[in-house]
Amino acid sequence: MTADTLRIDTTLLQQLQADSRYDYGRDLLQVDRESLVSWLFRSVGRWLDQLFDSAPMQALGPWFWPVVGIVVLLVIAGFLYWRRGSLFAAAGKKETDAANTEDTIYGVDFDGDIAKARAAGRWNEAVRLVYLQTLRMLSDGGRIEWRPYKTPSQYQREVPTADFRLLTSHFMRIRYGGFKASAALCDEMLSLQDTITKGGDGA
DSSP, X not given: OOXXXXXXXXXXXXXXXXXXXXXXXXXXXXXXXXOHHHHHHHHHHHHHHHHHHSHHHHHHOXXXXXXXHHHHHHHHHHHHHHHOGGGGOOTTSOTTOTTTOOSOSSSOOHHHHHHHHHHTTOXXXXXXXXXXXXXXXXXHTTSSOOOTTOOHHHHHHHSOOHHHHHHHHHHHHHHTSOOOOOHXXXXXXXXXXXXXXXXXXXX
16 A cells, blocks of 8 residues: 655654754844844954953053043044134123124124224135124115024025125125135125115116
8 A cells, every 4th residue: 555645744743843953943043133233232342341451551551541532522622613713702702892793783893893804814704794784784774674693594585686695695605604705705795785785686
């Protein structure tokens, strides 16, 4: 009689399932058990332990890393001071000092300060002062409602002319875009100011 090869030998199947030699999924489960992030943290931690336990690092002494931290903080502070010195300006400075604040357009001798900036070749400062003086003139003429918190874009909506848009664009590039101003640009700003304040539409 021919054996039925399609019939499952349940006894043999149970023996094979119980035999650890045939547990092929065990290795795969062990690989998945530790995530990539966990492995990465464990490897970095082991590397740091070896680094700090090494003889050269031990020779540096316990004050090495605090000193490094202080140096890094000083470098960051120096960079911020270089980029924006007004962040570290003294609190006692007058708000009317046009060279250090944009919080006000009143109580400032714009003509005198612009003349000093131009004479000294401080063109970026001259451009900024010309723009603020223009805002003062427009405010005095009732063409804008000046507020210390308003942005140049808001003033552009109040004075929607091509000349004022160009004046504002020059100011933004120099003041916030890191561009260098020149005598020619300052002269152009003054010419635009004259046209704007006389009521030219510049369209």
